[in-house]
Amino acid sequence: MATRVFIDGEAGTTGLQIRDRLLTRDDIALVQIDPALRKDAGARRDALAEADVAILCLPDAAARDAVALAEGLPTRFIDASTAHRVADGWVYGFPELSPATRQAITGAQYVSNPGCYATGAIALIAPLVAAGLIAPDEALTINAVSGYTGGGKEMIAEMEAEGAPAHFAYGLAQGHKHLPEIMLRAGLTRRPVFAPAVGRYAQGMMVQLPLQLEGRRLDDLRAALAAHYQGSRFVRVVDPQPRIVPTSLNDTNLLDLSVHGSDENGCAVLVAVLDNLGKGASGAAVQNLNLMTGADEGAGL
Numbered sequence: 642m643a644t645r646v647f648i649d650g651e652a653g654t655t656g657l658q659i660r661d662r663l664l665t666r667d668d669i670a671l672v673q674i675d676p677a678l679r680k681d682a683g684a685r686r687d688a689l690a691e692a693d694v695a696i697l698c699l700p701d702a703a704a705r706d707a708v709a710l711a712e713g714l715p716t717r718f719i720d721a722s723t724a725h726r727v728a729d730g731w732v733y734g735f736p737e738l739s740p741a742t743r744q745a746i747t748g749a750q751y752v753s754n755p756g757c758y759a760t761g762a763i764a765l766i767a768p769l770v771a772a773g774l775i776a777p778d779e780a781l782t783i784n785a786v787s788g789y790t791g792g793g794k795e796m797i798a799e800m801e802a803e804g805a806p807a808h809f810a811y812g813l814a815q816g817h818k819h820l821p822e823i824m825l826r827a828g829l830t831r832r833p834v835f836a837p838a839v840g841r842y843a844q845g846m847m848v849q850l851p852l853q854l855e856g857r858r859l860d861d862l863r864a865a866l867a868a869h870y871q872g873s874r875f876v877r878v879v880d881p882q883p884r885i886v887p888t889s890l891n892d893t894n895l896l897d898l899s900v901h902g903s904d905e906n907g908c909a910v911l912v913a914v915l916d917n918l919g920k921g922a923s924g925a926a927v928q929n930l931n932l933m934t935g936a937d938e939g940a941g942l
């Protein structure tokens with residue numbers, strides 16, 4: 642029997658992309674809600690009750706409401722919002738983090754999808770902390786740029802309007818919502834400095850981690866990442882390139898990691914590239930759905 646999936650927030654940026662990835666699958670049946678009733682608690686409760694799996698593509702408060710609406714039901718959840726990424730009782734939906742994480746996703750009732758920037762940052766930092774190549778209290782800086790779809794419908798309208806800026810930095814007050822999950826999931830005890838930016842292009846993301854090498858060697862960093870992601874279907878450790886383009890993995894569920902720099906000069910920059918709507922959101926949600934339902938992990942991706 643097909644798995645019944647309700648995408649709560651289906652009309653939004655993330656929801657629409659998930660729908661596109663599931664529409665043609667015969668192992669999935671989408672639970673539909675009258676668009677006029679998409680914010681009606683009763684209609685949403687009925688849809689949540691009918692679904693085997695609900696994928697929440699909502700603002701944080703609405704995501705919390707959806708979970709409360711389904712209290713007592715066996716419905717399984719994948720939450721794309723920030724609401725549950727460091728919450729007890731929720732599995733962090735980054736299967737490449739560890740075999741135990743992948744296993745936990747498979748059987749979980751509550752899975753929280755990682756943040757888009759967090760996906761790139763954690764992918765670079767977590768294996769290096771585990772390998773002893775980054776100390777948990779090392780002073781780290783993370784720089785990043787995202788396409789404007791990362792800000793949802795509101796930012797899309799703003800950045801597609803005449804006179805929008807070509808590029809802007811934001812979140813510099815160091816309160817970005819992805820920092821708690823980056824620290825917890827990468828095993829950091831010291832808060833990194835995080836400097837995100839948005840470019841006037843729709844989708845695609847680059848996350849950079851500059852490092853003073855202080856005795857570490859580029860090959861050791863590269864080898865630790867390669868060992869961690871060996872056999873991974875979606876996370877690749879790739880050779881350094883003279884130019885890195887954040888849109889290069891658009892419409893894929895891939896995440897490319899590369900190590901750049903100079904042993905001689907003692908400086909490195911580690912780079913992650915992903916589609917903020919792919920491995921950063923909708924692709925990751927579908928990958929988690931596949932793991933939760935026993936489908937091929939790459940189905941629809």
Ligand SMILES: NC(=O)C1=CN([C@@H]2O[C@H](COP(=O)(O)OP(=O)(O)OC[C@H]3O[C@@H](n4cnc5c(N)ncnc54)[C@H](OP(=O)(O)O)[C@@H]3O)[C@@H](O)[C@H]2O)C=CC1
Pocket residue numbers: 649650651652653654655656679680681697698699700701703721722723755756757790791792793794795917918921922923
């Ligand atoms: N965009 C991205 O790159 C990523 C987004 N996310 C997360 O996914 C979630 C959705 O983001 P995104 O798709 O970008 O946002 P959008 O603003 O594009 O879409 C949000 C959708 O939720 C609907 N909605 C709002 N409140 C309610 C409610 N109370 N009940 C039902 N539906 C409601 C909106 O309705 P309406 O159509 O009326 O506005 C809209 O369709 C967020 O939590 C975000 O953090 C995660 C990773 C990346």
Ligand SMILES: CC(=O)N[C@@H](CCC(=O)OP(=O)(O)O)C(=O)O
Pocket residue numbers: 721722723755756757758787788789790791792793796812818819837839921
């Ligand atoms: C460009 C932009 O505004 N990006 C968002 C992050 C993306 C998002 O809201 O969703 P996730 O937290 O699930 O990744 C922000 O910085 O708040």
